[in-house]
Amino acid sequence: MSVKIRKMRSEDYAASMQILDKWNMAPVAPSATLQNPERSELDIEHSFVAERDGVIVGVSSYIVHSPELAETASLAVDPSCQGLGLGYQLQLARLREMQAKGIRKVHTETDREDTIAWYMRKFGYVRVGTNPKKHDFSLADVDEWTVLQLDLDTYQP
Numbered sequence: 001m002s003v004k005i006r007k008m009r010s011e012d013y014a015a016s017m018q019i020l021d022k023w024n025m026a027p028v029a030p031s032a033t034l035q036n037p038e039r040s041e042l043d044i045e046h047s048f049v050a051e052r053d054g055v056i057v058g059v060s061s062y063i064v065h066s067p068e069l070a071e072t073a074s075l076a077v078d079p080s081c082q083g084l085g086l087g088y089q090l091q092l093a094r095l096r097e098m099q100a101k102g103i104r105k106v107h108t109e110t111d112r113e114d115t116i117a118w119y120m121r122k123f124g125y126v127r128v129g130t131n132p133k134k135h136d137f138s139l140a141d142v143d144e145w146t147v148l149q150l151d152l153d154t155y156q157p
């Protein structure tokens with residue numbers, strides 16, 4: 001098995017969206033019925049993919065809110081490849097890039113208890129609050145996000 005974590009290219013976009021769709025996390029363009037979607041795009045410039053034997057099996061991204069604050073977005077691994085460390089590598093790649101850009105704080109919103117525990121255990125995130133969901137996204141039976149924060153000044157992989 002050969003796995004590569006690399007920056008996303010435009011030709012990876014459709015495969016990345018398919019993985020996000022499997023988790024009900026695919027960005028959607030704003031519309032008359034959904035004016036303010038949770039995620040409206042996947043910004044290729046700020047995204048990474050996991051490529052396994054030439055197939056895209058994972059994606060991660062982030063959004064820069066200010067010179068010092070960013071938010072993670074669209075981290076997902078194909079269900080057939082979970083537990084192989086790809087999510088860890090995808091998260092690490094975006095944290096390193098954010099650090100290199102001078103970002104000091106990272107916010108992450110998630111709704112899965114196992115994922116929340118994973119972020120806290122593996123990367124040292126702390127819980128800082130909750131945020132109501134704007135619409136059905138990710139887990140259909142959870143209506144709020146748990147907001148996590150990571151201090152990049154002190155984070156060391």
Ligand SMILES: CC(C)(COP(=O)(O)OP(=O)(O)OC[C@H]1O[C@@H](n2cnc3c(N)ncnc32)[C@H](O)[C@@H]1OP(=O)(O)O)[C@@H](O)C(=O)NCCC(=O)NCCS
Pocket residue numbers: 023074075076077078081082083084085086087088089108109110111112115118
């Ligand atoms: C969260 C997610 C990105 C993690 O990706 P991953 O490649 O499975 O993560 P890793 O393999 O790096 O680590 C997963 C941990 O769960 C364990 N694990 C084992 N089998 C697993 C399985 N079938 N499913 C999930 N986790 C499993 C791993 O052992 C590992 O823990 P450890 O390193 O302490 O042993 C992935 O599970 C996913 O896409 N989840 C659904 C979408 C989601 O919640 N995205 C985050 C939005 S903020």
